[in-house]
Amino acid sequence: xxxxxxxxxxxxxxxxxxxxxxxxxxxxxxxxxxxxxxxxxxxxxxxxxxxxxxxxxxxxxxxxxxxxxxxxxxxxxxxxxxxxxxxxxxxxxxxxxxxxxxxxxxxxxxxxxxxxxxxxxxxxxxxxxxxxxxxxxxxxxxxxxxxxxxxxxxxxxxxxxxxxxxxxxxxxxxxxxxxxxxxxxxxxxxxxxxxxxxxxxxxxxxxxxxxxxxxxxxxxxxxxxxxxxxxxxxxxxxxxxxxxxxxxxxxxxxxxxxxxxxxxxxxxxxxxxxxxxxxxxxxxxxxxxxxxxxxxxxxxxxxxxxxxxxxxxxxxxxxxxxxxxxxxxxxxxxxxxxxxxxxxxxxxxxxxxxxxxxxxxxxxxxxxxxxxxxxxxxxxxxxxxxxxxxxxxxxxxxxxxxxxxxxxxxxxxxxxxxxxxxxxxxxxxxxxxxxxxxxxxxxxxxxxxxxxxxxxxxxxxxxxxxxxxxxxxxxxxxxxxxxxxxxxxxxxxxxxxxxxxxxxxxxxxxxxxxxxxxxxxxxxxxxxxxxxxxxxxxxxxxxxxxxxxxxxxxxxxxxxxxxxxxxxxxxxxxxxxxxxxxxxxxxxxxxxxxxxxxxxxxxxxxxxxxxxxxxxxxxxxxxxxxxxxxxxxxxxxxxxxxxxxxxxxxxxxxxxxxxxxxxxxxxxxxxxxxxxxxxxxxxxxxxxxxxxxxxxxxxxxxxxxxxxxxxxxxxxxxxxxxxxxxxxxxxxxxxxxxxxxxxxxxxxxxxxxxxxxxx
Numbered sequence: 001x002x003x004x005x006x007x008x009x010x011x012x013x014x015x016x017x018x019x020x021x022x023x024x025x026x027x028x029x030x031x032x033x034x035x036x037x038x039x040x041x042x043x044x045x046x047x048x049x050x051x052x053x054x055x056x057x058x059x060x061x062x063x064x065x066x067x068x069x070x071x072x073x074x075x076x077x078x079x080x081x082x083x084x085x086x087x088x089x090x091x092x093x094x095x096x097x098x099x100x101x102x103x104x105x106x107x108x109x110x111x112x113x114x115x116x117x118x119x120x121x122x123x124x125x126x127x128x129x130x131x132x133x134x135x136x137x138x139x140x141x142x143x144x145x146x147x148x149x150x151x152x153x154x155x156x157x158x159x160x161x162x163x164x165x166x167x168x169x170x171x172x173x174x175x176x177x178x179x180x181x182x183x184x185x186x187x188x189x190x191x192x193x194x195x196x197x198x199x200x201x202x203x204x205x206x207x208x209x210x211x212x213x214x215x216x217x218x219x220x221x222x223x224x225x226x227x228x229x230x231x232x233x234x235x236x237x238x239x240x241x242x243x244x245x246x247x248x249x250x251x252x253x254x255x256x257x258x259x260x261x262x263x264x265x266x267x268x269x270x271x272x273x274x275x276x277x278x279x280x281x282x283x284x285x286x287x288x289x290x291x292x293x294x295x296x297x298x299x300x301x302x303x304x305x306x307x308x309x310x311x312x313x314x315x316x317x318x319x320x321x322x323x324x325x326x327x328x329x330x331x332x333x334x335x336x337x338x339x340x341x342x343x344x345x346x347x348x349x350x351x352x353x354x355x356x357x358x359x360x361x362x363x364x365x366x367x368x369x370x371x372x373x374x375x376x377x378x379x380x381x382x383x384x385x386x387x388x389x390x391x392x393x394x395x396x397x398x399x400x401x402x403x404x405x406x407x408x409x410x411x412x413x414x415x416x417x418x419x420x421x422x423x424x425x426x427x428x429x430x431x432x433x434x435x436x437x438x439x440x441x442x443x444x445x446x447x448x449x450x451x452x453x454x455x456x457x458x459x460x461x462x463x464x465x466x467x468x469x470x471x472x473x474x475x476x477x478x479x480x481x482x483x484x485x486x487x488x489x490x491x492x493x494x495x496x497x498x499x500x501x502x503x504x505x506x507x508x509x510x511x512x513x514x515x516x517x518x519x520x521x522x523x524x525x526x527x528x529x530x531x532x533x534x535x536x537x538x539x540x541x542x543x544x545x546x547x548x549x550x551x552x553x554x555x556x557x558x559x560x561x562x563x564x565x566x567x568x569x570x571x572x573x574x575x576x577x578x579x580x581x582x583x584x585x586x587x588x589x590x591x592x593x594x595x596x597x598x599x600x601x602x603x604x605x606x607x608x609x610x611x612x613x614x615x616x617x618x619x620x621x622x623x624x625x626x627x628x629x630x631x632x633x634x635x636x637x638x639x640x641x642x643x644x645x646x647x648x649x650x651x652x653x654x655x656x657x658x659x660x661x662x663x664x665x666x667x668x669x670x671x672x673x674x675x676x677x678x679x680x681x682x683x684x685x686x687x688x689x690x691x692x693x694x695x696x697x698x699x700x701x702x703x704x705x706x707x708x709x710x711x712x713x714x715x716x717x718x719x720x721x722x723x724x725x726x727x728x729x730x731x732x733x734x735x736x737x738x739x740x741x742x743x744x745x746x747x748x749x750x751x752x753x754x755x756x757x758x759x
Contacts, residue, residue: 003187010190018200022273024516026524027496031429031514038431038470043076043095046108046133048115049415050081051089053126061122061129062090068114069094074107082461084418091419091461096135105142108135130411137398140408148666149207156210156659157182160218163658167651168225171311176225176300180292181217185210188285195284201277207663207671209281211678212608214659216260216286219615219652220293224249226648228301238305242298248626249619250294256618257290259547260611266539267607270532272525274600278607286611359646359691363639366692370699377692378567381684385570387577387584393529393599394484395522397424400594401669413482421459421478421488424518426495428475430504431512435471443507444473450499456480457491471509483519484596492519526599533603540610551618552625553708553715556701561621564689564697565613569606572681576601580673589664591672598670601677609681612656616690620645624698634702638695646691653686 021032035042048065050058062081069075069092076097081090096107112131119129157178164174188209192201227249231241264286267279301308366373399412416424428447432440444464451458459478466473477495481487495515504513541562548558576597578584583593624641632640657679664675698705708715 003183003190006187006190006194008190010193013193013197015193015203015206016196016200017203018273018277022200023202024521024524025272025528027514028516028521028524030512031427031516034429034431034472034512034514035474038467038472040467040470040472040474041099042465042474043098044108044134044138045093045095046075046111046131046135047415047419048092048129048131049089049411049418050092051084051128051130051414051418053088055087058088058090058127061118061125061127062092064118064121065092065115065129068118069111072107072110072114073097074111079463082419085460089418091415093461093463105139108139112136112139128414130414132399132408132412132415136408137412140402140406141398144667145203148668148671149210152207152210152662152666156214156662159658159662160214160655163651163655164218164222167222167647167654168229169312170309172304173225173229173308174311176297176308177218177221180221180289180297181214184217184285184289184292185213187288188213188281191284192281195280196277199276199280200273201281202274204274205277205281208278208604209285211659211663211674212282213285213289215612215656216257216615217289217292218655219612220253220257220289221297222652222655223615223619223648224253224293224297225301226651230644238302242302246294246298248622250298252618252622253290253293255547255551255622256615257286257293259544259614259618260286261290262543262547263540263607263611263614266536266543267603269535269539270603271528272532272600275532275603278604282608282611359650360639360643362691363642363695366696367635367639367699370696373692374696374700377688377696381567381571381688381693384684385567385574387575387582388570388573390581391573391577391602392581392596393526393602394596395518395525395599396594396596396669397483397518400484400596401667403667404592416482419459419461419478420480421483421491424483425459425463425476425478426492426515426517426520428477428495428500428504428513428515430473430475430507431509432471432473432507433509435466435473436468440473440507443504444475447475447499447503450503451477454491454494454499457487457494479519484522488519489523492523496520522599529599529603533606536603537606540607544610544614548617549712550715552621553712553717554706555709555712556705556707557621560694560697561614561617564617564693565610567693568613568681568685568689569609571684572605572609572677573602575680576605576673576677579676580669589672589676591664591669591676594669598673601670601673604674605677605681608678609685612678612682613685613689615652616649616685617694620649620690620694628706634705635699638698642691642695649686649690653682656682 019032019036021029021036024032048069050062050065052058052061058081066078066081070078074097075094078094079092081092083090096111098104098107115129115131122129160181161174161178164177165171168174189206192205192209195201224245228241228245231244232238236244261283264279264282267275270276397412399409402409430440430444434440444466448462448464451462457480459480461478463476464473465475479488479491481489481491492515500513500515505511507513544565545558545562548561549555552558579586579589579591580593581596586593620641623645624637627637627640628634660675660679660682662675663671664679666672666675
C-alpha cells in the first residue's frame with residue numbers, strides 16, 4: 001500500500017525540474033538570474049553551415065537554406081550568411097520561435113527536415129550542409145534520455161534476476177531481492193516527485209536512483225537471505241534461522257544502510273543543486289530498501305517458509321539448503337539448532353565450518369604470507385590509480401556526450417573548426433540603469449571594438465541584443481578554439497578578467513556585467529566543485545570512521561575502512577581517466593575517449609563507492625567479529641568470516657558489475673563513465689580489497705585488530721552474532737586486560753547484564 005500510494009501521489013504531482021539559473025553557479029548563475037528576473041526568454045539558437053570546395057560556391061545552397069527555414073514558420077531573426085575567412089563556407093544563424101523551455105520537438109524537427117531537403121537537392125554539387133544548435137541538440141537529448149532510461153530499466157532488472165536465479169537456484173528466492181529493489185525505487189521515486197516541489201530535482205536523478213536502488217536493495221536482501229539459508233542448511237528450524245539472520249545480517253544491514261545514508265548526506269555540502277538532488281534521491285531509496293530488508297523481508301520469509309525454494313529449475317538440481325531444511329524439519333524442535341551447535345564441524349562452540357571452497361583456496365596463501373600479498377595488492381591498486389593524477393574535468397557539452405560518428409556531433413565539430421565558437425559562444429549579460437543612455441551605448445561600442453583589437457582570441461559574428469524595457473544587453477561572443485581547449489579558456493579569461501571589468505562594468509548598474517555560456521558555466525561548476533569536494537570528503541571520511549569505530553569498537557578497523565575505500569575510489573578514478581581521457585583501452589570498453597571526465601563524476605563516484613564499499617566491508621568484518629566473539633583466534637576468525645561471506649559478497653558484486661555495465665552501454669558519455677568507473681571499482685573491491693587486502697592487513701595486525709584506547713571504552717558494544725552470555729563474557733575478559741578491576745560489571749544471576757548492549 002505504501003508503494004502504491006507514494007507512486008500514485010508522485011505520478012500525479014510530477015517531477016519539478018530546476019531552472020537554468022538554479023543549476024548554474026557563480027557568475028554564470030548571476031548572468032542567468034538577470035535574464036530570468038527580467039523575464040527575458042531567449043529561444044534556442046541554431047546554426048547551419050554551408051561549405052563548398054570552391055570560394056563562393058556555397059551561395060546558391062545558402063540562399064536555399066535561408067528560404068527553406070523561413071518557409072517553415074518556425075524560426076525568426078534569420079541572419080545573412082556570414083562568410084568564412086577563406087570564403088569557402090558561410091554560417092547562417094537563426095532562433096526558434098516559441099518558449100525557451102519548450103519540450104515540443106516538432107518545430108525543430110520541421111526545420112531539420114527542411115534543411116535535409118536542401119541538402120538532398122544539392123547532393124553531388126560539392127556542397128556540404130551541417131546544422132547544430134540548442135534546439136537540435138535538445139531534441140537528441142530528449143530522445144536519448146527516454147531510450148536510455150528504458151534500456152537501463154528493462155535490461156538491468158532481468159539481468160539481476162537471472163544472476164540471482166543462478167546464485168539461489170530457486171525462482172522465489174531470486175525474486176525477493178529484485179522485488180525489494182524495484183519497490184524501493186518506485187516508492188522513492190514517488191516521494192522524490194513530491195519533494196521536488198520544494199527542492200527542484202534534475203531529470204538525471206532518476207537514473208542515479210535506479211542504480212542505487214538496485215545496488216542496495218539487492219545487496220541487503222541478498223545478505224539477509226543468504227544468512228537465513230545458511231542457518232537452515234545447518235539444521236536450524238525456520239524461526240531460529242530467521243532470528244539468527246536478524247541478529248547478524250539484519251544488524252549489518254542497519255549499520256551499512258546508516259553509513260551509506262550519512263555518506264550520501266555529504267553531497268549537501270557541495271553547494272550544487274545537482275548533488276543536493278542526488279543526496280535526497282539516494283537517501284530515500286537506501287532508507288526504504290534498508291527498512292524493507294529488516295521488516296518486510298523477514299515477514300515474507302516467515303510466511304513463505306519452505307516455499308522460498310519453489311521454482312527450482314532442474315538444471316540446478318538439489319542443493320545443500322534443501323537438505324538442511326529437511327534436517328531442521330526432522331528435528332522438529334529448536335533443539336535441532338542446539339544439536340547443530342554441538343555436532344557441527346570445526347570452529348568454536350561446534351559451529352559448522354564455513355562454505356566457500358574457491359574463496360578458501362584463494363585465502364590460504366594470503367593468510368600464509370600476508371605481508372607479501374598486502375604489498376602486492378596495494379601496489380596494484382596504486383598503479384591503477386596513478387592516471388588519476390592527471391585527471392581533467394569539465395562539463396561535457398552535448399556534442400561530447402554523443403558518439404564520435406553521430407551526425408550532430410560531426411556537424412558541431414565541422415562548424416567549430418570553420419567558425420570557432422559559432423555553435424557555443426560566450427554570452428555577456430549587462431544590466432544597466434538605462435541601457436539606452438549614451439554611456440551604455442558607448443560602452444557597448446567600445447566593447448565590440450576591444451573584441452576586434454584582440455584579433456584571433458575571438459571568432460567572427462559577435463551579436464548584440466538590447467532589451468530596452470528591461471535595461472539589459474546580451475552580447476554573444478564566439479571564442480577561439482574548439483570551445484573547451486586552452487585557446488577557448490584563454491579567451492574566456494580575457495573576457496572575465498579584463499574586457500568586461502574594464503569596459504562594461506563602469507556602465508553597469510552596480511557592476512552587474514557577467515559572462516555565461518557553455519564554457520563559462522563549465523568553468524564555474526568546476527571551481528565550485530573543487531571548493532565543495534573538500535568539505536564533502538572530510539565529512540564522509542570523518543563520519544564513516546566514527547560509525548566504524550562505534551560498530552566494531554576498534555581503532556585499526558575504523559582506519560582500515562577509510563584506507564581501503566580510498567584505494568577503491570582511487571583505482572576507479574585512474575581507470576576512468578585512462579579510458580575516457582587518454583583513450584587507453586577505450587575500444588575494450590566499447591566507448592570513445594573525449595579528453596575529459598564529466599565534472600560531477602569524481603564527487604559522485606567518491607560518495608557512491610564509499611557507500612557501496614561499506615556494504616561489503618560491514619558484512620565481512622561483522623562475520624569476522626562474530627567468530628572472534630565466539631572465542632575463535634584471529635586467524636581462524638578471518639578465515640571463517642571471509643569464507644562464510646564470500647558467496648554473498650561475490651553474488652552481490654556480480655550483480656552490481658552487471659548493472660553498472662548496462663549503464664556503460666548507454667548513449668550518454670557521462671553514463672558510460674559512471675558505469676565503467678563503478679563496475680571496475682566494485683570488481684576490485686570485491687576481489688583485491690575484500691579477498692586479499694582486508695584479510696592480509698588483519699592478519700598482520702593480529703590481536704591488535706581489536707585495539708581500543710582506554711579512553712574510548714565507554715563506547716557501546718554492538719553485538720555481531722548469536723554468541724551466548726558465556727561467549728560474550730569471554731570476549732569481555734579478553735578485552736579487559738587494559739581495564740581496571742573497578743570497572744568490571746558482574747553478571748546478574750539470570751545471565752542478564754547491567755552493561756548496555758546495543759543491537
